[in-house]
Amino acid sequence: MITIGICDDEQKSREILLSFCRQLFVDKENYEIKEFVSGEEVLKSEKTDILLLDIEMCGIDGIVVKDELQNQGEEVDILFITNYSERMQEAYGKNVFGFLHKPLQYLEFQKEMQKIIKDLEARYKSVLIRGIDRYRTIYMRDIVYIKVYGKYVKVHTVLEDNVFFDDRNMKDWEKRLKNSGFVMTHQSYLVNLFWIEKVGKESVLLKNGEVINISRRKKNIFMEEYMKYVLKYAR
Numbered sequence: 601m602i603t604i605g606i607c608d609d610e611q612k613s614r615e616i617l618l619s620f621c622r623q624l625f626v627d628k629e630n631y632e633i634k635e636f637v638s639g640e641e642v643l644k645s646e647k648t649d650i651l652l653l654d655i656e657m658c659g660i661d662g663i664v665v666k667d668e669l670q671n672q673g674e675e676v677d678i679l680f681i682t683n684y685s686e687r688m689q690e691a692y693g694k695n696v697f698g699f700l701h702k703p704l705q706y707l708e709f710q711k712e713m714q715k716i717i718k719d720l721e722a723r724y725k726s727v728l729i730r731g732i733d734r735y736r737t738i739y740m741r742d743i744v745y746i747k748v749y750g751k752y753v754k755v756h757t758v759l760e761d762n763v764f765f766d767d768r769n770m771k772d773w774e775k776r777l778k779n780s781g782f783v784m785t786h787q788s789y790l791v792n793l794f795w796i797e798k799v800g801k802e803s804v805l806l807k808n809g810e811v812i813n814i815s816r817r818k819k820n821i822f823m824e825e826y827m828k829y830v831l832k833y834a835r
Contacts, residue, residue: 601631601632602630602631602717602720603631603650604648604649604650605635605642607641607651608653609654609658613681614635616704618635620710621633638657638658638660639659639665640659643665643668647669650713650716651679654680655682655684655691656683662691663691666678666695666696669695670695674695675695676695677697677716679698679716681699681700682701697712697719724741725780726738726739727740727743727776727777730766731765740780740782740792742759743756743757744756744808745789745790745792745795745806746773748788753768753770773790777790784818784821785814785818786812786818787818789813793826795807795808799814799823799826800814802814
């Protein structure tokens, strides 16, 4: 289910964006649209996957909303709506995909939304965990890192169960997760770049507080892939 938020204090703009969304998702059932008339409403609500956000609004404007969501660590893909180009520079941020200019045009909306949807689909790919006594499908994004466990691996996640045993080896997992934001920091660790909080000279700090070493052999490749990831998502 993809949840789309439309936040604009002008009713006409909300109506146009609502019609654009319905046109774009005409053949899809797994989506939900929420309307907000202010930035305050957005910050008080359950978060959406995509947020169509007006920059200029009464009260809290779109840039303040963007900054607050980023401070909260929320994963919301933002597409800004604007009448002006003067504030575009300060509107850029980690989760900002682009800008739509008023008067709104469907083809421009379609082009920008397709980029976001493609990113969401890649982000929420799933994998099968194949344990000894159970199988389970989880999102790749929920995997923090994978660690060698004898001939097999343990998959460390943010889920309530936390750790899963899998009877395939690290080479198999590295192949399965290639080009999905996972990189070896060490021959025993395959790390999800999304969960890295900070990179040091010889280790990485994860968002869950764990520290994982970076081996000399893996460091150059790791740093190259990490910088590509940072540049991609530091929009």
